[in-house]
Amino acid sequence: MPNYDGTGPDGKGPMTGLGRGYCIIPVSSSKHELNLLKNQERLLQAQLKQIKSRIKEVKS
DSSP: OGGGSSOOGGGOOTTOSTTOSOSSSOOOSHHHHHHHHHHHHHHHHHHHHHHHHHHHHHHO
């Protein structure tokens, strides 16, 4: 993980690189894992929004 700070490649968040795993941030507690999963959920929701927007553009 670049910078070893838990931000993932290009600051996109944890589990967004090619390894898609816990490269530098070991999951040490349920609270920590929950935070990681919530961050991943936000990232995926943002990506899905962009995809849906692009689909609309391509259809019209």
